[in-house]
Amino acid sequence: MSYIDGFVIAVPTANKLQFIEHARHFDALFIELGAIRVLESWGTDVPDGKLTDFRRAVQATAEETVAFSWVEWPDKATRDAGMKKMLEDPRMDPNNPNNPPMPFDGKRMIFGGFETVVEVKA
Template sequence: MKITKGKYVDGFVLSVPKKNTAQYKKMAREAKEVWMKFGALDYKECKIEDSKPKCVTFLFPKMAKTKPSEATWFSFIVYKSKSHRNAVNKKVMAYFEKKYGKDHMQMPFDMKRFTYAGFKVEVGI
């Protein structure tokens, strides 16, 4: 297992139609290559497996408003710091804009139900 010293993480939760899983994974593999090329320390795309753990009342699928025809995904990218994240993302966005144009690529999921935030690592450094 690769150990990173990242102090900042971008986290994502989204619902992907099951019929679009292959398309999403293809897009995610390209995204991982690009983020890592421009300096991200780690990049993971995780598809839900245990959607109803015991002793939890507010579940990821409920939070993501995942429909029966969809799967919930949790993704994260690790950086050295928030400023490192900003520098990497600037390069990534420029790369994708050049490759796909200002409208970017067609997403295989509903962007209106996609959630994202930046997190400062507090434990585990």
């Protein structure tokens, strides 16, 4: 079964197009380095919870939208090798003028790697 990296991000709503541009630029690197699929999702139904919720998890303000993204890898070994290469890749350098600027506060992004334990397909 596959391995998933998941990301929850608070993005200024006004930066939606910049977020998409940023994702298109960097998501291609994930594929180049072995990912099977990358999905970027823009929150349209992200309710406030009574105890916790996506918005609180990333300290989203009223002017921000929660984005939920994931990268699917064939296995953890491919993910580990791909992420190592990605972090070393000069195309990830925020000081490189050819790279689109980060359209969100990366310090409030939450992320993690997950082993797939159940998969149901149509």
